[in-house]
Amino acid sequence: MKKTFPLLSLVAAGLILGGCNASKSALNIDKNQLEQDIAYLASDDLKGRKSFSAEIDVAADYIEKRFETMGLKPLSGSNSFKQQFHLHIVKPLDVSVRINEVDISAEHVGVASQSAGFSWLNNDDVTITYIDATMDVRNTLRNINSQGGNHLVMVDNTHKDMFVRYQNYFNAGLSKLELKDQGALVMVLSNETDVTSLNVKVVNEVTSQRLTNVVGMLPGRQADADVVLFSAHYDHLGQSKDEQHAHNNDSEQDTIYNGANDNASGTGAMLNLAQHYAHLADNERTLMFAAFTAEEMGLIGSEHFAKTQNPDQIAAMINIEMIGKPSAFGSGNLWMTGADKSDLKTVLNQSLPEENHIQANPYPKLNLFYRSDNASLASLGVPAHSFSSTDMENNDHYHTVNDELANLDFDSIYKSVMLLAKASAPLARAELTPSRVAPLTDKSEGKIY
Numbered sequence: 001m002k003k004t005f006p007l008l009s010l011v012a013a014g015l016i017l018g019g020c021n022a023s024k025s026a027l028n029i030d031k032n033q034l035e036q037d038i039a040y041l042a043s044d045d046l047k048g049r050k051s052f053s054a055e056i057d058v059a060a061d062y063i064e065k066r067f068e069t070m071g072l073k074p075l076s077g078s079n080s081f082k083q084q085f086h087l088h089i090v091k092p093l094d095v096s097v098r099i100n101e102v103d104i105s106a107e108h109v110g111v112a113s114q115s116a117g118f119s120w121l122n123n124d125d126v127t128i129t130y131i132d133a134t135m136d137v138r139n140t141l142r143n144i145n146s147q148g149g150n151h152l153v154m155v156d157n158t159h160k161d162m163f164v165r166y167q168n169y170f171n172a173g174l175s176k177l178e179l180k181d182q183g184a185l186v187m188v189l190s191n192e193t194d195v196t197s198l199n200v201k202v203v204n205e206v207t208s209q210r211l212t213n214v215v216g217m218l219p220g221r222q223a224d225a226d227v228v229l230f231s232a233h234y235d236h237l238g239q240s241k242d243e244q245h246a247h248n249n250d251s252e253q254d255t256i257y258n259g260a261n262d263n264a265s266g267t268g269a270m271l272n273l274a275q276h277y278a279h280l281a282d283n284e285r286t287l288m289f290a291a292f293t294a295e296e297m298g299l300i301g302s303e304h305f306a307k308t309q310n311p312d313q314i315a316a317m318i319n320i321e322m323i324g325k326p327s328a329f330g331s332g333n334l335w336m337t338g339a340d341k342s343d344l345k346t347v348l349n350q351s352l353p354e355e356n357h358i359q360a361n362p363y364p365k366l367n368l369f370y371r372s373d374n375a376s377l378a379s380l381g382v383p384a385h386s387f388s389s390t391d392m393e394n395n396d397h398y399h400t401v402n403d404e405l406a407n408l409d410f411d412s413i414y415k416s417v418m419l420l421a422k423a424s425a426p427l428a429r430a431e432l433t434p435s436r437v438a439p440l441t442d443k444s445e446g447k448i449y
């Protein structure tokens with residue numbers, strides 16, 4: 001890589017004029033622009049880009065403006081770069097449970113259901129399960145959830161801690177792109193092992209909130225060719241809860257989760273790959289560039305996006321996650337999740353010198369393949385993988401207020417983006433096609449929550 005730098009800086013400085021093929025096909029990532037994009041997205045002004053906040057909309061405006069300036073087009077059938085949709089949140093509002101003629105206090109009840117409410121009486125079709133002290137709460141609930149239908153689950157008092165964890169999770173509300181009433185679960189913390197009478201009334205509060213992906217494309221020369229998707233999530237965690245406290249007592253206290261590495265770095269990379277390909281303007285395949293929202297809430301933006309696309313038309317997805325720090329494989333080098341799921345790594349490495357080869361995820365125990373936005377498309381069969389540089393075993397800033405600009409390595413980021421531009425060129429030119437990933441069955445099929 002080093003050897004190529006003097007030439008690249010000449011290109012960047014405009015000393016080699018564009019126009020001829022030789023210079024046009026050169027790698028041309030604008031380092032200043034890359035730094036500017038990341039610095040803006042990670043700035044305190046955007047207050048941690050939390051889903052549903054006013055500031056994440058400002059971030060979306062910025063990304064839209066960048067797409068517009070580089071000459072990208074909205075997706076076919078759309079007149080906007082913004083892909084807006086709603087997330088539905090179902091929260092228990094009013095719950096009364098009476099078992100064996102005794103009222104159960106709210107503290108000892110947890111409810112999961114995607115409906116507006118329900119009521120059960122003795123002779124209704126409700127399956128009763130008793131989780132005794134020897135049983136595993138997590139496995140039992142998982143099993144009941146996948147069965148669907150109406151379930152009363154009596155949880156022995158010895159499982160109080162686990163019960164409270166599930167109760168908190170259900171009380172926070174179920175977040176769904178599509179509400180499917182597939183039954184209800186009422187969980188009661190009690191040592192009662194013989195339920196003879198039952199009276200349950202639940203009213204849920206159902207609300208909807210708007211979310212926005214920002215998606216642009218560069219139409220390929222081959223109109224009917226498949227698509228290469230570059231993506232990154234642009235949302236993050238917002239601000240810490242003790243903001244008010246900090247404000248009153250210590251104005252120096254940092255409360256903003258800037259998410260500079262997670263994932264202003266990936267978003268900046270995606271934007272500058274878009275700019276690079278827009279400038280080249282020789283892609284045979286159509287290239288799509290997506291900034292996903294609500295990844296931190298559970299891959300929600302990419303899940304919605306996946307529903308709007310034909311997965312068979314997507315030849316590959318390069319999802320960029322946390323490339324803000326030099327990897328264990330050296331500055332600018334990257335690793336890829338799910339290297340055993342398709343041959344995308346081999347395809348990309350064909351364009352890279354050995355010392356810059358993309359490596360398999362060195363942290364296999366973390367199950368990262370299904371923990372980022374690539375999973376939303378991989379589960380539909382797309383060779384969709386995430387690319388990162390972060391050392392996941394020594395990542396002290398992860399999801400803390402210290403994930404900020406000062407802790408990024410811009411030299412490494414720049415080299416990573418150059419590497420991705422170089423590696424993805426044969427995909428854009430439709431010269432190489434990775435193998436498909438085995439699709440998963442719909443994970444929400446039949447489930448209660």
Ligand SMILES: [Zn+2]
Pocket residue numbers: 233262263295321322
């Ligand atoms: Zn992330």
